[in-house]
Amino acid sequence: MRCAKPGFFFLAISFLAIFAFAPARAQQEFANLGDFKLVSGETIRDCRIGYRTKGALNADKSNAILVTAWFGGTSEKIIEYIGPGGVPDSSKYFVIVIDPLGNGVSSSPSNSKPQPHMKFPQFTIRDMVNSQHEVLTRFLHISHLKAVMGASMGGMQTFQWIVSYPDFMDNAIPIVGSPRLTAYDLMHWHAENDAIMHDAAWKGGDYTENPGLVQLAEFGALFATTPQYYNKKTSREDVQQALDKAAAGPAMDANDHIRTAQALIALDVSDAFDGSLDKAAAVVKAKVLVVASRQDHTVTAGPALEFAKKIHAEVLELNADCGHQLMECQGDKVTRAASAFLEK
Numbered sequence: 336m337r338c339a340k341p342g343f344f345f346l347a348i349s350f351l352a353i354f355a356f357a358p359a360r361a362q363q364e365f366a367n368l369g370d371f372k373l374v375s376g377e378t379i380r381d382c383r384i385g386y387r388t389k390g391a392l393n394a395d396k397s398n399a400i401l402v403t404a405w406f407g408g409t410s411e412k413i414i415e416y417i418g419p420g421g422v423p424d425s426s427k428y429f430v431i432v433i434d435p436l437g438n439g440v441s442s443s444p445s446n447s448k449p450q451p452h453m454k455f456p457q458f459t460i461r462d463m464v465n466s467q468h469e470v471l472t473r474f475l476h477i478s479h480l481k482a483v484m485g486a487s488m489g490g491m492q493t494f495q496w497i498v499s500y501p502d503f504m505d506n507a508i509p510i511v512g513s514p515r516l517t518a519y520d521l522m523h524w525h526a527e528n529d530a531i532m533h534d535a536a537w538k539g540g541d542y543t544e545n546p547g548l549v550q551l552a553e554f555g556a557l558f559a560t561t562p563q564y565y566n567k568k569t570s571r572e573d574v575q576q577a578l579d580k581a582a583a584g585p586a587m588d589a590n591d592h593i594r595t596a597q598a599l600i601a602l603d604v605s606d607a608f609d610g611s612l613d614k615a616a617a618v619v620k621a622k623v624l625v626v627a628s629r630q631d632h633t634v635t636a637g638p639a640l641e642f643a644k645k646i647h648a649e650v651l652e653l654n655a656d657c658g659h660q661l662m663e664c665q666g667d668k669v670t671r672a673a674s675a676f677l678e679k
Contacts, residue, residue, distance in 0.1 A: 362387065364388075368384060368469055379450065381449055384442070388475075390426065400481050400484065401471070401484070402489070403496075404432065404433075404438060404492075405488050406595060410433065423677065433466075436462060439587065442455075444540070452541055461495055464492055483497070484508035484509070484673070490512015498608075513638045514603070515602050520633070523554070532593070540593075547592075548583075560632070560658040560660050616642060622676075623649065624676040625639050627652045640652065
């Protein structure tokens with residue numbers, strides 16, 4: 336998986352357990368948004384957003400489901416595992432997977448010609464969601480969704496969707512996501528970016544070899560699960576080999592990593608509501624199922640559970656020592672709950 340970050344490749348694969356394991360190809364499409372204005376007032380020039388679809392849109396366009404991507408995730412990797420019988424079920428729903436800003440497919444520091452590398456402006460999760468709304472309304476001519484769902488950063492986008500566009504969907508399923516990060520989460524993402532930017536190979540973003548790979552592999556090992564799970568799966572003798580393998584694996588472009596991590600750091604669904612989560616919660620109209628992992632060390636569960644109470648959401652809180660890699664341990668429970676929720 337080209338855009339997986341070292342140490343998080345298996346995390347991404349575990350999230351695919353919620354989808355149907357029925358590989359199928361879907362064509363990569365692009366929506367050209369032109370100059371796209373960000374929440375900050377800056378502009379992404381010649382912005383284009385990638386997406387793929389699976390299934391058939393019904394006559395009244397009432398069966399569309401948007402799946403949002405995790406950190407470094409791509410529509411290519413997600414859509415190939417969506418099929419009949421999964422969640423979402425492409426025999427019932429028209430499933431849309433949109434590549435987020437910064438993932439190396441949609442406009443990103445790594446592929447922008449007018450704004451390459453660190454000249455690419457900082458964007459937010461809200462900007463990701465706004466660009467997705469443009470794709471749905473202007474290019475796919477969809478004005479309402481059956482549901483929005485996603486895991487990890489996909490769950491963060493899902494929380495942003497229900498606040499930014501509360502009338503746009505009937506249901507939402509954020510999985511191990513957050514409406515805003517805790518101090519512990521912020522420390523994690525600052526540390527990852529620091530590891531890249533303090534690598535001598537980074538050169539202000541104009542590198543010739545991707546910097547920070549070893550350090551990111553180590554962060555992945557530390558945060559993806561729990562000490563108990565890691566010790567169970569990895570022997571003392573195998574630690575160095577595991578780190579070497581992760582560091583040598585497919586890597587997200589470092590500048591893309593920095594800008595995307597900055598989007599996570601800036602996430603706060605209350606930022607358009609004077610910083611009040613109560614005001615943000617008051618606008619939510621969708622029925623929501625919040626899936627949280629009590630031992631999540633990557634996206635700690637507190638803010639998601641607190642926001643769930645404010646919006647009267649259904650909650651599936653699981654306690655497994657695989658932490659953020661919840662799908663690896665208890666994917667069957669998440670799949671059953673999500674499927675039942677969508678069928679109500």
